[in-house]
Amino acid sequence: MTEFVATPVIAPAPGRVHLLRRLLRNPLAVIASTYLLIVAFVAVFGSFLAPHDPGAASLDLILAPPAPGHWLGADSAGRDVLSRLLVATQISIGAALVALIVALVAGVVGGLLAGYYGGFFDTVSSWLTSIVMALPAIIVLLAARAALGPSVWFSMAIFGVLLAPAFFRLVYASVSAVRHELYVDAARVSGLSDARIIARHILTVVRAPIIIQCAVVLGIAIAVQSGLEFLGLGDLSVPTWGSMLNDGFAMIYRAPILMLWPSLAIAVTTMALVLVSNAARDELERSAPRRRRRSAVVPPPGTTAPRADARTAEDAAALLDIHELHVGYDQDDGGVTEVVSGVTLRIGTGEVHGLIGESGSGKTQTAFSVLGLLPAGGRVTAGSIRFGGVDVTHASEKEYRSIRGRRIGYIPQEPMSNLDGAFTIGDHLVEPMRVMLGLSRKDATERALSLLERVGIPQPSRTFRAYPHQVSGGMAQRVLIAGAVSCDPELLIADEPTTALDVTVQAEVLDLLRDLQEERHLGVLLVTHNFGVVADLCDRVSVMQSGRIVETGSVSEIFHAPQHDYTKRLLSTILEGGAPRAPLMVAGEVS
Numbered sequence: 001m002t003e004f005v006a007t008p009v010i011a012p013a014p015g016r017v018h019l020l021r022r023l024l025r026n027p028l029a030v031i032a033s034t035y036l037l038i039v040a041f042v043a044v045f046g047s048f049l050a051p052h053d054p055g056a057a058s059l060d061l062i063l064a065p066p067a068p069g070h071w072l073g074a075d076s077a078g079r080d081v082l083s084r085l086l087v088a089t090q091i092s093i094g095a096a097l098v099a100l101i102v103a104l105v106a107g108v109v110g111g112l113l114a115g116y117y118g119g120f121f122d123t124v125s126s127w128l129t130s131i132v133m134a135l136p137a138i139i140v141l142l143a144a145r146a147a148l149g150p151s152v153w154f155s156m157a158i159f160g161v162l163l164a165p166a167f168f169r170l171v172y173a174s175v176s177a178v179r180h181e182l183y184v185d186a187a188r189v190s191g192l193s194d195a196r197i198i199a200r201h202i203l204t205v206v207r208a209p210i211i212i213q214c215a216v217v218l219g220i221a222i223a224v225q226s227g228l229e230f231l232g233l234g235d236l237s238v239p240t241w242g243s244m245l246n247d248g249f250a251m252i253y254r255a256p257i258l259m260l261w262p263s264l265a266i267a268v269t270t271m272a273l274v275l276v277s278n279a280a281r282d283e284l285e286r287s288a289p290r291r292r293r294r295s296a297v298v299p300p301p302g303t304t305a306p307r308a309d310a311r312t313a314e315d316a317a318a319l320l321d322i323h324e325l326h327v328g329y330d331q332d333d334g335g336v337t338e339v340v341s342g343v344t345l346r347i348g349t350g351e352v353h354g355l356i357g358e359s360g361s362g363k364t365q366t367a368f369s370v371l372g373l374l375p376a377g378g379r380v381t382a383g384s385i386r387f388g389g390v391d392v393t394h395a396s397e398k399e400y401r402s403i404r405g406r407r408i409g410y411i412p413q414e415p416m417s418n419l420d421g422a423f424t425i426g427d428h429l430v431e432p433m434r435v436m437l438g439l440s441r442k443d444a445t446e447r448a449l450s451l452l453e454r455v456g457i458p459q460p461s462r463t464f465r466a467y468p469h470q471v472s473g474g475m476a477q478r479v480l481i482a483g484a485v486s487c488d489p490e491l492l493i494a495d496e497p498t499t500a501l502d503v504t505v506q507a508e509v510l511d512l513l514r515d516l517q518e519e520r521h522l523g524v525l526l527v528t529h530n531f532g533v534v535a536d537l538c539d540r541v542s543v544m545q546s547g548r549i550v551e552t553g554s555v556s557e558i559f560h561a562p563q564h565d566y567t568k569r570l571l572s573t574i575l576e577g578g579a580p581r582a583p584l585m586v587a588g589e590v591s
Helices: 019-024 027-049 081-117 119-134 137-148 152-178 182-189 194-230 241-250 256-286 363-371 397-401 425-436 441-454 460-465 473-485 503-520 531-537 555-560 565-574
Strands: 005-011 292-298 318-330 336-348 352-357 378-387 408-411 491-495 523-528 540-545 548-554
Touching (some): 019 027, 019 256, 081 119, 081 194, 081 256, 137 152, 152 194, 194 425, 241 256, 336 523, 363 408, 363 491, 425 460, 441 460, 441 473, 473 491, 503 531, 531 555, 540 555, 540 565, 548 565
Parallel strands (some): 352 540, 408 491
Antiparallel strands (some): 318 378
């Protein structure tokens, strides 16, 4: 009896509306943002807007009440309060921005590098962060004032260093969670450098949390800076919100209104920052994509007749030559766990070579060894890998970047996980071509649209502008195939390219792979556990068990005259001698 397996298929989530549009629908966010825009305008043009010289004193105006010409009154030295408030906005906001910029540069850059690379830099960065967090901020700022003088700019720069751990911890946690995601590996396979991957794929993950954190940190910087000035620890000759608050407090019994204006500026600005950050956080959480799952009925793999035009590797030019390859993972006790043992594999130009075996047999580890993408702790312990006649066994990352994407293409098994949801389909295709082929954006876009049309995607322009969650799994796989061949590679490594797709889409993708291989005369290493895929596409096949290749031969030889017991057992689990089933009937159709 034929068994059917329910395979989960991810349905596309609804499209995201731009964050700014959603914020405009939030009344509190609109009011707070409008106020902050006014503050920003004053911070830039405050000195030009001031009706009087903020430092000009007048004995006739000492503690003068609000009146025409001096709309907010005058302070204890007869200086115009409105003029001082406008100029103080420039200095207070500017000093807070200094703290924010220092914290951003130190925290975000450190968090990105430590989270992405790990290792020694991670250890040192985390240690320094812990030390900075343990320092009492007020004591450090008082010591800095004693050493450097009452400069608000120096004080805020030092305070920015003390605020950096807030960004470091946020970025580090987010980057550590995604650095091993499949779309990051896919970007590396496309030939993108670490700097581009960090800037375009990793940074986008923490972009929204960073923006929200900026609003919070800016409010903290304003409050702390104003507090220091209020306590008289700053330069009282420079107008700031804190120094105006200090002057008003000294006159609280004679002119209490002097405390009102700086207090309102500090309180309303920090409240507006908190409201905007909270609104942005709420909208981002509300718009997080939710994936629905439905069951699709997928029959077990079958086989087709072997290809009549099968060829041997010896008949073709050598393209990939793996000899006695051993791959191991370092253990904490100093030992090495070997996952690939003595694999020898040869693929000729234009040959499709299948690598088949159970899950955990070492197929993907072998493929990743060729790509130079073994996970952390993994390494080639013995043997050699030659590509195009060049030994790449221990090639550097820089050398691999000139190979991956340009000369070796890669098709992963989970299309939705290998596309970065922060970028459109067009971005995924255009960027590697601009980097690897040196094309202009216009030429790369035209080439990408042509590839989308070639891989059978209807309305290529619409798909080009779509985000990954707006396309189906089958279309996403076609996009990845287009990306894999976009830079005209010589070798294509396809790792279970149809596993996550339903049976109908599987057949379409296999037809597409076959056509592209024949058109471009590609060498293909096809990693699979499906003998039906092997029979449909491959010239030769290697059977892998427990990290070793137990049998290699043409597809016809393996199917009709298997030699190894393991190969025979694999074939016996999928082949049945009964008559083939009838075609599936559509509901209401009469046979």
